[in-house]
Amino acid sequence: MALPGLRGGKQAEGPLLIFLLGAVSILGPLVIHMFYPATPGVKQTFDVSDSLVGLTASIPLFVIAIFTLVYGSLSDRYGRRPVLLAGLLLFVLGSALSAAAPSIWTLIGGRFLQAAGAACGMTLARAIARDVYGSDRLVKILSYLLMAYALGPMVATPLGGLLADQFGWRSVLVFASAIGLIVTALVFFNIAETREPRETGTPRTSFLSNCGTLLRDAKFTGYVLQSGFCSGVFFTMLGSSAFLMVEYLGRPAAEFGLYFLFFPAGYWIGNFISSRLSGRVDIDIMVFAGGAVVLLTAVALAALMVGGIVTPLSIFIPGFFITLAQGMALPNAQAGALQVSHVLAGTASGIGTFMQFFCAAAFTQLYGLLADGTPIPMVITISIAASLSFAAGVVPFLRRKE
Incomplete structure (x- = not known):
């Protein structure tokens, strides 16, 4: 009480x-x-x-x-x-x-x-x-x-x-x-x-019991995993882009700061689009579409990096579209997770936030372990996170009529 x-x-x-x-x-x-x-x-x-x-x-x-x-x-x-x-x-x-x-x-x-x-x-x-x-x-x-x-x-x-x-x-x-x-x-x-x-x-059941109740719901699990893996893509992009600009390309930190604005710009535009489409487009469709765009852009980024096209624009333009897609998907995934159980909305929010921080830390650490002075570790880490994010978003999309 x-x-x-x-x-x-x-x-x-x-x-x-x-x-x-x-x-x-x-x-x-x-x-x-x-x-x-x-x-x-x-x-x-x-x-x-x-x-x-x-x-x-x-x-x-x-x-x-x-x-x-x-x-x-x-x-x-x-x-x-x-x-x-x-x-x-x-x-x-x-x-x-x-x-x-x-x-x-x-x-x-x-x-x-x-x-x-x-x-x-x-x-x-x-x-x-x-x-x-x-x-x-x-x-x-x-x-x-x-x-x-x-x-x-x-x-x-x-x-x-x-x-x-x-x-x-x-x-x-x-x-x-x-x-x-x-x-x-x-x-x-x-x-x-x-x-x-x-x-x-109602919430007098134990914390673990409440978590179990939520995580047994496939749609809830899909929402929080999609948000978490999306955060893994985002934070890997943040850390790796700084290294590639300053260390790999030899550009000054001030120039990186200017190009960095592509990320929040994409994120804010994606959030704005999400807010405009709220109530018009189904939540599960937005989550699925955002995950698909993140994955397709990650594939395009990988093709550029593996092909030797490593420039500020080849890094930050894909980064713009990745963050834009995340800005569209994340509010919808979070809203979907919170709507699974109004009684356990606080626990649902806590699990979702935990997954975002956990995945961000895990994929950032993975990038650090793989780092070898080339763009390839970024490609590998982002590709894994983007693929998992898309797969998680498919679950609520397929169950959207339930």
Whole structure:
């Protein structure tokens, strides 16, 4: 049941609610990407090895992936609002502890708490959207949230670099604390409990039982795997394109930054198309079509790379169409997963978010293991992820009449 006294009195609507859900969604990217420019300063301050400093950046990835599952299940049992507020307060606490850390181990602990808190946003924003908007407008709202999520890394990395250069690495974490406090206050006063009271008895089954209930549904499994493998394609493309531009082609980092805009541009256009087609084209058709375009573009990219046509445009134009197709498929796959069980929407959102982070980490690691200084490891990794994404999307497409 929802915890007493925490249901809230006022519920934001329209653009304000979408803005608030977008704000809590980008806390994850904020934790991950804003801190990267601060790591050299951390190493200098504590005089520690690169591997130890690296933990401050890598641990949050695993923590966020795990805690998305926890928040989803807790929100089904106790309500969205109290769990969201608890996560936001944990984010603020972790940020403040990290900013004041007297040692590298305290910083690592603070980053753990910070990431654990940030994980609430990505999971609960989707669950709240499912509660408030139902099936009819869910794809459109998720498209907007994904656009905000994609914007996070684009803003967080340069902002983190600016703060670290001007005020030192601790200022990055002070800024995160301030943002966390502002978002917490806005959520406290503007988001009421959205999980319906009639759901109170049902989620008392165990977390594993709830996961099993969802994963036994073939359509749900198809949706979350399609989203996960799509994320594997996307993150592999991000990492490999940077290497190919700077190391393989010898282009300056600034030029890579310009070409990099192809990725968010494709993603945002795909999200916009998805929002426009919401309600007109069946969700399962959009998921299938997006997966098919990703696979076909991956094949075209492989042909170019294997054929020796390795230029910025031969990398980023296919990348544009891959991200465009993902922008079309992901909101629909996420909406489909959330619609499988309204009672377990929080758990469903947690599983979906976990799969995205897990597959992103797994395929990024696979690319790193295969990397040999040529474009071929990128081709292999993206081809595998794109093929699996397409195969997963076929399942709900074939079962769309059920």
